[in-house]
Each structure stands twice: as structure tokens, then as C-alpha cells.
Amino acid sequence: MRLPDPQRSRAVLLGFDTFTDPGLFDLPAVEHNIADLAEVLTSPWGTALPNNHCAKRDKDAPADDLGDLTSIGTRLVAAAKEAEDLLLVYYAGHGLIGPDGELYLSLPGTCSEPDLVAWTGIPFALVRRTLANARADSRVLILDCCFSGQAIGAMATTTSVVAGQLEVTGACTLASSPANRPSNAPAGARHTAYTGELIDFLRHGTADAAELLTLQTIHEHLARALPSKGHPRPELRNTQTVGRLALARNRAHSGISDPDAMVREATRLERLGDSAGAVRWYREAAGAGRSDAMRELSRLQERDGDRASAEMWRHRAAESGDPAAMYELGVSSWHTGNLAQAERWLRKAAAAGLPEAAEDLEKLLRRRK
Secondary structure (H helix, E strand, O other), rough: OOOOOOOOOOOEEEEEOOOOOOOOOOOOHHHHHHHHHHHHHOOOOOOOOHHHHHHEOOOOOOOOOOHHHHHHHHHHHHHHHHHOEEEEEEEEEOOOEOOOOOOEOOOOOOOOHHHHHHOOEHHHHHHHHHHHHOOOOHHHHHHHOOOOOOOOOOOOOOHHHHHHOOHHHHEEEEEEOOOOOOOOOOOOOOOOHHHHHHHHHHHHOOOOOOOOOHHHHHHHHHHHHHHOOOOOEEEEEEOHHHHEEEEEEEOOOOOOOOOHHHHHHHHHHHHHHHHHHHHHHHHHHOOOOHHHHHHHHHHHHOOOOOOHHHHHHHHHHHOOOOOOHHHHHHHHHHHHOOOOHHHHHHHHHHOOOOOOHHHHHHHHHHOOO
């Protein structure tokens, strides 16, 4: 069991909440699905992806940014080329069946008329092929949509046809419902049923599971929890060894819930020479929002030669308000010649009350005159 390498991993989160076709009802919860799942995937206690490694649809972004087939294809293909460890693709919306029996994923302008589905939706075959050809060691597809083609009255053979399309060799596919049942989006709920249960489990974990929440563990929990609440039983397909990959740390497993105690334990273990234990508890505290733990984690990772991860955590510490991390970023930016960024971080550190930052800022400003 392991977490993916954040620097060598990519995620693409697709989802649409409004549709122009009156036959496709709006799904207001999808917007929250995307935002909250991205928060899990980029959080210190989750998959810890850098923000620029997790592409998602932004309502305030240009209309062509992950909003049409061309931009989606461009981003998916790029992620498939860049990801070396994990490639994760998520989709939430309407799943429709075309007259050819193929599965299509709806876009805002998708037409539910059978003869036009293939012309206006995302052919699942393209997504499937991109995943199959990706270079990543682990490929994960999460689909939160209806496979029954309920909006267009799919043919009787839909169940077997769609089930076969979900097989992606060497990848793990998590599906929100069987091929012959629609997925649920409870009225007024923040999330759709499947994604809501997924996010809740990743955020809180369970005392019954190990330290890491693997794909297999996640599916087993969802397969119990969702039917008990009257929702369809989700499906898991073609995992091979990918099912042992984790998406988050089990926050109910650690035995220490107080962030202050986590930092104390990390400090104690580091003094004893247990670097791995110290990293673990600094990471737990960082996940609980401790910016000083983010900074210390960065220090240990840099010492161990993992400069990319160290830089990521230093930035997160600075952005979370840690004055020492702000100062470190200011100094490192100065040394690399990025004077505008150096001034920005030194100003922030000085405003936070760090005397050395104020002194260096004054020196920098004198040199820039």
C-alpha cells in the first residue's frame, strides 16, 4: 500500500451541472463535487497533488477551458503524457447511450435525442483509449453518472454493452452504479450520492481501516454505505494491483488527533533519529492546517534530496501564513534572481513581524534602485 508520488501524478476532474437540453435535468451538486474532490486530492492529508497537477473545470474560467470536447481532449492527452505514477480521471454528469450502443458523457450542450448523442457528447471510447495508452503506472477512472441511458430510453442490451466498455486494461474503474441503474443526486444535497460518500470517507476515514485508504478499501466502504442509504451499489472493475494504491491517509487511524501533539511527536521522533516517523507526523499536522509543520516537512524533504516536494510544502507553508517560510521563499527567490517574487515574500514576512525579513527587504530595495 502506498500513496502516489504527487510530482509524478496528474488528475483531471470533469463535471457539468447545467444542460441546455430539456431532457437532461440540471445537477447543481456537481459543481461542489469538483471543488471538494480537488480539495481532497491537493490537501496534505490526501493525495497532496500540486494545484497545477489537478486540472478542474472553473466556473469563472473561459468557456473553452474544459468546457468543450477539444479542450477536454487536449488536457486529457497532456495529462496522459505527463503522468508517470498516477493518472486519475473523474467525471460527473449524465451518461447517455447512443444508437450504436456506445456510452457518451454529457457536455452542457449535449442533445439527448438518440441520433444526436454521438455528435454532441464525449465518446467514452476516447477517454478509455487515452487511459489505456497513458504512460502512468497507475490509472484510475471514477465515473459518477448514469449508465442506463435513462434520459433516452436505451436499448435492452445496454447493461452488457456498457459493462464491457468500462473495462480498461491495467486501470482501476470506480463506477457509481451498475449499468442497469441510474446514479442518484439527492435534491438539495451538496454532493451527488456517490461522490458525497467518497469525499466524506476520504476526509474522515474509519477506525476499521489501515493507515492508508486504498482504492479497494474505498470501494468496499462505498459498497456497504451507499446501499444502506437506498442508493445503487457501486462497481469496481479491472483493478489488478492498482487497487492497492491509496488516495488519502486514514485520518481516523493515527491515534493522535490534536495537531499540537502531532508536532510534538514529530519533533520527538526527529530528535531520536526516526526521520520517517517525523515526516509522517509532520505530514499529519500539515494536513490539519499547521503551517509550521508544512515548513518542517519541507526542511526534512530537502535534506533527503526531494527538492520538488520540499519546494511545494514550503510554498504551502508560506501561503498558509508561516513567516519563516515566507522569509525562506524570499531569500531563495533573491538567490535565483527572481527579485519581484523575493520582494513579495520578504514584504509579507516583514509584515508578519520577522526582523530579518525587514532588514533584507531594505537591502533588496536599495539594490533595485
